[in-house]
Amino acid sequence: QKEVEQNSGPLSVPEGAIASLNCTYSDRGSQSFFWYRQYSGKSPELIMFIYSNGDKEDGRFTAQLNKASQYVSLLIRDSQPSDSATYLCAVGRGGADGLTFGKGTHLIIQP
Amino acid sequence: DTEVTQTPKHLVMGMTNKKSLKCEQHMGHRAMYWYKQKAKKPPELMFVYSYEKLSINESVPSRFSPECPNSSLLNLHLHALQPEDSALYLCASSHGVAGFRTDTQYFGPGTRLTVL
Numbered sequence: 001q002k003e004v005e006q007n008s009g010p011l012s013v014p015e016g017a018i019a020s021l022n023c024t025y026s027d028r029g030s031q032s033f034f035w036y037r038q039y040s041g042k043s044p045e046l047i048m049f050i051y052s053n054g055d056k057e058d059g060r061f062t063a064q065l066n067k068a069s070q071y072v073s074l075l076i077r078d079s080q081p082s083d084s085a086t087y088l089c090a091v092g093r094g095g096a097d098g099l100t101f102g103k104g105t106h107l108i109i110q111p
Numbered sequence: 112d113t114e115v116t117q118t119p120k121h122l123v124m125g126m127t128n129k130k131s132l133k134c135e136q137h138m139g140h141r142a143m144y145w146y147k148q149k150a151k152k153p154p155e156l157m158f159v160y161s162y163e164k165l166s167i168n169e170s171v172p173s174r175f176s177p178e179c180p181n182s183s184l185l186n187l188h189l190h191a192l193q194p195e196d197s198a199l200y201l202c203a204s205s206h207g208v209a210g211f212r213t214d215t216q217y218f219g220p221g222t223r224l225t226v227l
Contacts, residue, residue, distance in 0.1 A: 032214060034215065042220070042221075043201055043218045043219060043220050043221045044201070045218070046215060046217065088153055090216075094214055095214055096166060096205065096208075097159070097167075097214075098146075098169070099154075099216060101153035102153060103152070103153050104153055
């Protein structure tokens with residue numbers, strides 16, 4: 001059974017600091033890894049995707065993947081109050097396959 | 112443009128009603144998905160269509176009936192639903208090429224369904 005684990009939080013981070021979100025997954029056949037941001041009552045919005053081991057940076061966001069440890073993380077630098085949301089880690093096998101989501105981490109950026 | 116549209120935004124229906132949810136994308140994607148999301152839970156996969164054919168059904172009750180009339184449209188027909196089916200129904204699409212790792216799914220805004 002495919003499982004994706006995240007700490008549900010809430011994770012409280014001061015404005016301007018680095019927020020670190022973590023995720024582990026069970027399916028070793030997983031090929032694609034995503035971070036979605038979801039505001040209350042809204043649909044998931046893609047933040048980052050990563051497919052290869054290592055780091056991938058996009059603006060204030062850095063995704064990290066370690067397939068040997070089955071671990072994915074998201075770093076948010078210079079956190080802003082608008083970053084306050086639930087962050088969903090999602091894992092897939094690539095192609096037209098459904099994603100398995102973690103339960104999400106509720107992030108609160110304190111002004 | 113990574114837009115997926117869904118209608119209606121909100122839907123209230125009785126347990127004896129028949130209604131349909133609609134989803135549309137014009138990105139040339141060949142895979143489309145239905146997910147269900149209950150309050151404070153993650154999205155759960157219901158159905159996957161690949162090249163207009165149903166490829167995955169996650170053991171969804173028959174009161175939910177998906178349909179893919181063409182590569183841009185995806186419907187979810189609802190009949191005899193239960194109050195516990197109340198949720199946010201999300202549509203997503205992706206390129207859908209088999210074995211293609213960079214198959215990012217883009218979500219529509221969702222339909223908030225309430226079953227009375």
